[in-house]
Amino acid sequence: MTEPAPETVDLKAQRRVAGLRLVTGLVQGLLLFGLVHAADHRLWPATSPVLFMALAAGVFFTPFVVLAGLSTMRLGRLAIWKLVAFAVAAGLTGDAANAARLQYSSEGMWPNGVVVYAVAALLFIGHHLVQPAEMERRPIARFTTYFDETWKHGVQLALSILFTGAFWLLLVLASALFSMIGVDAIKKLIERAWFGFPATAVMFAAAVQLTDVRAGLVRGVRTVSLTLLAWLLPLMALIAAGFLATLPFQGLALLWATKKAAALLLTAAAALIVLTNAAYQDGTEQPPKVLAWAARIAGLLLAPITILAAYAIWLRVDQYGFTPDRVYGGACVIVAAGYAVGYAIAALKPGAWMKPLEATNIAMAFVAIAVLLALFTPLADPARLSVNSQVARLEAGKVKPEAFDFEFLRLRSGQRGVKAIEALEKHADPAIARAARAAPKTWQEAADRRAAARENPIFANANKAALKKIQMLPAGQVLPADFAAQFTAVGAPLLSGCSLGSDSWCIGTLVQVDGAGDPELLMSSGYDIVIHRRDETGRWREYGQVSLSSCPTYNIRDVFAAGQLKPLPSSLPDLEIAGQRHHMTLGQTGCERREPPEAKLAPPPGKPRGKSVNLLAVTP
Structure with missing residues (x-):
């Protein structure tokens, strides 16, 4: 990689750029504080969550474009690009919030989720297509310019984050030191949002300026980083080649059994792409032969790894359909496939070493932007x-x-x-x-169900054992599938109506008890009859119980088998006592009474109690 020729230092221009960067940081910090204040006090724009999240994304991301482009882009073009960046950040985030793909609450309405990473990637890639083209005053810049600016800003970003973190560590240290001697002013200051946000943004902007005017320092860090990464390429190529060579002997079953094959394969593909670029750099220097051959091998290995990743995602989609993660995985495969084709051509084409890699990188930057825009707009939502x-x-x-x-x-x-x-x-x-x-209709309900599952994991297993005992009578009746699924799910309540004893038995039958809707499920283990019915949501609930006589004249199993159960109208009215409804039941005088056992059932949901209460007659 060749070093650029020394440039004449324009101190006046440096001061102007430094001032604009510091002002940009200050404005960003103040705007962020304003948004925090609005969210805390429920003021506009926090009264509109969608608008708030869109503005928050625009205020957070747009200044990075300005900080990066101030020293190299014409101010008019930079202003246009800034407006485009703001529109992209705010528009994509607002659309995601409007579609409720982002979750927010009264405690915090800040953008979150995968859309935040997508906006960051879009603006980073987009800026490093726009700025080099603006520097060279043409639509597509030379690859060396793309390489130089992209890696320069990557290093600047890392150094600026470290600088800002060190600034806050010093403030925390100062707070601790002064607090020991009874001075809490610094502690109170750094806890204030009106100080924290502007101070952080200004210090980050100052770090960008310091690294920008010390270009030699940034290039030195970049050169060392790329050199270290480049020498990891032979190892990564060996790992990938060994994996692919071993796969025919081990088979694909073990790979699919991990349930994360696609993610691991795409990660391996990304590592090959990054390390190959670290070895190639700007293409102006021929690397050592070890790196040159490793880059060619990596370019050829990228294709089979990408094909395996695509096949893994296709299998899951074919078996279980699309999920958001599988859609994102498919998008990554599209991008990886473009790199695989271009790098394979670069590895095989004679002439200048890996020269087609340059065109591939530039083309795939545009493809990545198109894919990201499709994913976060209705086109490929x-x-x-x-x-x-x-x-x-x-x-x-x-x-x-x-x-x-x-x-x-x-x-x-x-x-x-x-x-x-x-x-x-x-x-x-x-x-x-x-x-x-x-x-579940709310996040809280879903969380409660999962909590119940963690607290009562044994119930599902107990229910499975009980359900295996159930003999549906008369012959031909079948236990409802949704009943079995509900009570065997993790976190299900303990099933009533079937004894859990190892030597016990359980019978069930479907009978229309309340005269409307689907038949109820009656279950018994010989002591009583428990009645289950579906509620208005479709979930099975315990509806009522019938206590069997202590000295019955019938065998309950024979009764179920013969279908000798039918509902009867209530024979006794309800009694109101001091404004409260009470239910009367028939008295039991002992075994001398040979009347069929009767019991009241709770009225079905939505019906007034006492007006349509049934008795269940067991006819011997």
Whole structure:
């Protein structure tokens, strides 16, 4: 890599740039403080979460573009690029918030999630396409300029973050020292948001300026970093070659069993790309032969690794449909595939060493921007693709309603998922509709269910043992599938109606008890009858119990087998005592009474108690 010729120092221009950078940092800090103050006191724009998150993203990201471009870009062009950067940051974040792909609460409405990383990547890549082109006054700059500016700003960013962190460490140290002698002024100062945000932004801007005027220092750090990374390339190439050579003997089953094969393979592909670029640098110098051959081998290994990653994602999508993570993984495969083709051509093409790598890097920067914009706009919205895929699988019968992840639709896929589950709640298939209505409706409800699962993990196993005992009578009746799925799920409550004893038995039957809706499930282990019914959400609940006579004249198993159970209207009215409703029950005088055992059932949800209460008659 050749060093640029020394430039004449323009002190006046340096002072102007330094002033603009410090002002930029100060303005950013004050704006961030203003947003914090608005959020804390529920003032505009915090009264509109979508607007607040969009402005927060724009205020946070846009100044980095200004700080990086002040020393090399014309102010007019920089101003235009700043407006574009603000529009991208605010627009993508606002769209994600509006679609509820970002979660926010009264405690904090700051942008979060994958969209934040996407905006950062978009602006970093975009800036290093814009600035070099502006420096050379042409649409596409030379590769050496792209390389120099990109790695320079990468090192500057790391050094500036370290400098700002050191600044705060010194303030904390000063606070501790003065606090020991009873002076709390510094401690109180650094705890104030009106000081913290402006001070942090100004110090970061100062660090950018200091590293910019000490270009030799930055280039030195960059050269050392790239040299160290470059000599890791032979090791990475050896690892990748060894992995691919061993794979035919071990088979793909072990790879797929990890359930993270695609992520690991894409990480390996990214390592090969980064280390190859560290060895190539700006392409002006021929590296040692070891690095030259390692780069060619890495360029050829990238293709099979990318193909394996694509196959791993395709298998999961084919089996389980799209999820946001699989959509993001597919996008990464598209980018990796572009690099794989370009680097393979560079490795095989005769002539200047790996020269096609330069065109590949520039082209893939534009491809990466296009992919990111597609992912975070309606064009290839992962939530939309995932919701459509999962609902299609459910309606096609590829996944049963009791095994479907309705929580994903309602809570983790934004407005599209909410609309989808609302439609499923009215689905023509009653099993789908019931399961959709039974899904958690809030994050708190979902958390409570998971907490219950952690606290009562033994119930699901106990229920599984109890359900295996159930003999459905009369012959031909089948235990409802959603009942079994509900009580065998982790965190399910303990099933009532079936004894857990090792020598016990359990019988069940479906009987229409309240005269409306689906039949109820009656279960008994010989002591009493427990009645389960679906509530308005489709989940099974204990509806009531019938206590059997201590001296019955019938065998309950024979009764279930013969279907000798039918509901009867209530024979006794309710009694109001001091404004409260009480239920009367028939007295029991002992075994001399040979009347069929009777018991009241709780009224179905939505019906007034005492007006439609049934008795269950067991007819011998």
